[in-house]
Amino acid sequence: MxxxxxxxxxxxxxxxxxxxxxxxxxxxxxxxxPEEVVNSAxxxxxxxxxxxxxxxxxxxxxxxxxxxxxxxxxxxxxxxSETPQG
Numbered sequence: 001m002x003x004x005x006x007x008x009x010x011x012x013x014x015x016x017x018x019x020x021x022x023x024x025x026x027x028x029x030x031x032x033x034p035e036e037v038v039n040s041a042x043x044x045x046x047x048x049x050x051x052x053x054x055x056x057x058x059x060x061x062x063x064x065x066x067x068x069x070x071x072x073x074x075x076x077x078x079x080x081s082e083t084p085q086g
Contacts (some may be wrong), residue, residue, distance in 0.1 A: 001049065001050060001052070001053055001062075002044065002049050002051070002052045002053070002065075003052075003053055003056055004037070004052045004053065004054045004055075005054070005055055006054060006055055008027070008029070008031070008059075010055050010058065011027060011029050012027045013057065014055075014056065014057045015027055017057060034072070035072075037052070037068065038068045038072040039068050040071055041065050041066065041068040044065035044068075045065045045066050045080075049065055049066040050065060051063055051065050051066060051067075052065065052068070067077060
């Protein structure tokens with residue numbers, strides 16, 4: 001499982017709450033755009049990462065790695081034409 005955060009402050013909050021860093025420490029993290037995350041889906045699957053959990057301390061939304069491209073296309077689809085926007 002890969003933990004993902006929707007913004008830097010949520011990542012910081014999680015790291016402090018888990019005792020990974022002190023409140024005044026700098027947080028070293030990797031930032032990716034949604035497209036970069038989706039484009040990495042095959043690499044996640046090949047690495048044995050079953051899925052991503054977003055903001056685990058808030059919502060815990062989970063998506064299987066292999067479903068990232070499918071969901072991304074559905075979110076980008078024009079509901080009237082059922083054709084992906086882009």
